[in-house]
Amino acid sequence: MGIFSPVLAATTAVNNSQMGLIEMMAPPEDISVHGNLIDWLFAYTTGMNILFFILVCIGLFGFSWVYRASKHPKAYYTYGNKKPHIMIATAVGLSVFIGVDMNITRIANNDYVNVFTKWPKAEDNPVRVEVLAQQWAWHFRYAGSDGVFNTEDDIVQLNDLRLPIDRKVILQVLSKDVIHSLYFPNARRKVDAIPGRLTRIWWEPTKAGNWDIACAEMCGTYHYRMKAHLTTYSQEDFGDWLAEASDKALQVNDIENPELFWGWQWQW
Numbered sequence: 001m002g003i004f005s006p007v008l009a010a011t012t013a014v015n016n017s018q019m020g021l022i023e024m025m026a027p028p029e030d031i032s033v034h035g036n037l038i039d040w041l042f043a044y045t046t047g048m049n050i051l052f053f054i055l056v057c058i059g060l061f062g063f064s065w066v067y068r069a070s071k072h073p074k075a076y077y078t079y080g081n082k083k084p085h086i087m088i089a090t091a092v093g094l095s096v097f098i099g100v101d102m103n104i105t106r107i108a109n110n111d112y113v114n115v116f117t118k119w120p121k122a123e124d125n126p127v128r129v130e131v132l133a134q135q136w137a138w139h140f141r142y143a144g145s146d147g148v149f150n151t152e153d154d155i156v157q158l159n160d161l162r163l164p165i166d167r168k169v170i171l172q173v174l175s176k177d178v179i180h181s182l183y184f185p186n187a188r189r190k191v192d193a194i195p196g197r198l199t200r201i202w203w204e205p206t207k208a209g210n211w212d213i214a215c216a217e218m219c220g221t222y223h224y225r226m227k228a229h230l231t232t233y234s235q236e237d238f239g240d241w242l243a244e245a246s247d248k249a250l251q252v253n254d255i256e257n258p259e260l261f262w263g264w265q266w267q268w
Helices: 006-017 021-025 035-066 083-116 235-252
Strands: 127-134 137-142 155-158 160-164 169-175 180-184 189-193 199-203 209-215 228-233
Touching: 035 083, 127 160, 127 180, 127 189, 137 160, 137 228, 137 235, 155 160, 155 235, 160 235, 169 180, 169 189, 189 199, 228 235
Parallel strands: 127 169, 160 228
Antiparallel strands: 127 137, 137 155, 169 199, 180 189, 180 209, 209 228
């Protein structure tokens, strides 16, 4: 499919016409345990920006009305260096700095330290996935029934990630060529895929369904093609899929094929 698809464009137009403005502006459905933290920070930032925008508009149009030419035909010139002016400017600057900048930093730092750096341990039995990005695709690798990566029963998926719900997931990410960014809109999480440097991300799905995966980094001419698919199952269904996929992998894997055996030793 080329860059432009008349069928896709028509379908999108129909879907958008059936949605209200608020629905079109709403974020993707949150399917992760801690996605609400990201939503809250975004909502707080947006709310504070709207508040100060309204205050600026009130000041701009209010003073324009109060000091209009019909009431004050002779202009009053000031350099803004009088004590009341300095105090007002300082108060406004501090309120913005403390109420917006410092508070956002505090909230984000608390979430990062208390939640997002609490990496699952081996004893938590998380799902482990190795991810290789390239122009222009995502490769996902699961250890097979032996639990060891880069063996004959490894499961390698192209643009197709399968995960269980209510279980923590760790993804270790590497790029084959340029910088990409593995982005889960419905989990509010993303991480850069960097050549020569292993990065990682963890989250916990909460809802079964079908979801989008995207590349959030402009990575070249066909960046738009780097769309992958996420399917979330119940833990029982995921176990069934993993066992079946592992059996099939034994029949098709070739340890001499570098396209299939690009993985690495797992790093906790």
